[in-house]
Amino acid sequence: MSQSRRVGWVYPAFGHSAHDDEDASYGHPAHRGFADAVDADPLLFSPVSVGPLSGTLVEDVLAASRSSFPERDVYVLENADAVYASPVIKRAFPDATVVLLAAHNVFGLESYDFDADLLPKALVRKTDRYLDAKLVRALVRRYVDGVLAVSEFVADHVRSFAPRTPVRPVHPYVQPEVADRLDDASADLGANRAITVCEARDHKGVDMLVEAWPAVRRQVPDATLHVVGVGHPDEYEETPGVEVHGFVEDLTAELTASSLYVHPARVDAFGVTVTEAMRAGVVPMVTETTGSFPLVADVSDELVVEPTPEAIAEGVVEFFSRSAGEREALSETARDLADPFVADVQREAFVDSFRDVLGAVERGESA
Incomplete structure (x- = not known):
């Protein structure tokens, strides 16, 4: 997409091999297509080692707090794990626009079934997911300017906890x-x-x-x-x-x-x-x-x-x-x-929604 805005796409480093392989792919394949459609540069958290706390919100928080990002006009956050980077970005670049691409992680796992886990794992896991969801929602309300939601179902959920944030639906596609x-x-x-x-x-x-x-x-x-x-x-x-x-x-x-x-x-x-x-x-x-x-x-x-x-x-x-x-x-x-x-239809629709949500942010509109 030809545009004057410089866009960075922020990916958590966990589960990605990009730090070892410059040609590595990361994030959902449809999301990578969305990033390409708006000429976004991939930006990754710096990985951290947290030992037995790997996979918890502690890893997300520490990785985000220790990361630095190059200046861009717009930062798109790859799902809720990347929301922990939003305060870091806003402190460094207060005039930048931060957009969340919201998918399943935004719900928080407190709504899921943990009966298959044994104590104490079930308690630790459920507590972590509950706190993660609470923190993510608070950060979205404070630091995220707009949201692109991968379905109306997700969009409605985001509106329930961030009613003043502009939200627009987008849809993933079959490769x-x-x-x-x-x-x-x-x-x-x-x-x-x-x-x-x-x-x-x-x-x-x-x-x-x-x-x-x-x-x-x-x-x-x-x-x-x-x-x-x-x-x-x-x-x-x-x-x-x-x-x-x-x-x-x-x-x-x-x-x-x-x-x-x-x-x-x-x-x-x-x-x-x-x-x-x-x-x-x-x-x-x-x-x-x-x-x-x-x-x-x-x-x-x-x-x-x-x-x-x-x-x-x-x-x-x-x-x-x-x-x-x-x-x-x-x-x-x-x-x-x-x-x-399919890719061409939904990537074009994504560009329209991306521009629409940025326009809504500039105009000060709500959801």
Whole structure:
């Protein structure tokens, strides 16, 4: 994007290899596309060692406080972890505009389920996430000038704790090479086969989906669930009909062998895998606490469920009870609705929202 403003994109150093490899990629791939669209320079926290406190807010705070950033006119913060850099930036460059790209971390993990953790880990983890969310929200209110939220769901949440901050929605997209493969694929709509794709994280809610599966099998005995992604426990396979695949390089075969994609999140900002599945013609089902739920509701209201094992089971059974014609109609609708979630469309929309939120900041407008 041709513009007079110099833009820096602030990434936390944790989990990124950029300090060891100048060509490394970091941040969400769609976010990197957004950064490119506004000609942003990548700026990283300096890494710190905090021993057993690694992965807690202590690491975020120390890394931010010990970092320095080159002068830019606009700083975009890559999700909530980077919000700890906002006071450092504002003290150094008080006239700069600070914009948060808000995704799932902005919710705070105090709203997630920690039953799988044993004491004292559960208490430490829950306390850390609770305090992290409180601090991030306070910093957003004080130091962040505007917010770009990756869904209306996230935007509404940000407005709830920062009502005077301008907020504009943006949407992540399916990577071009992935979109090309999925657009040429066809889902097996006759199979009573469901799939979910994600890393093993509390907020993704896969444990609830596995817990729901015995109830599904009681009504649909041949129903199978395929869990794809790193970190999921092998114990999931003790549940009849559940298979754990681990990491899969190309999801096309796994997706197209399925008729239903389930995203059972307790809280998720958007869920790009939902639009990936839709591009392949796999019918999506999501919880009402998943940011892409308005898109899925446009396929069918019945495909948006409460984030509980009981509601998830009921939704899966309802879909598997549909006729071949009904499944085909839902599949075609899903494909059509996923069509705009590609790089060129969403990067252009991001530029518009970026300019819009900067204009709102300059005019002193609120959310």
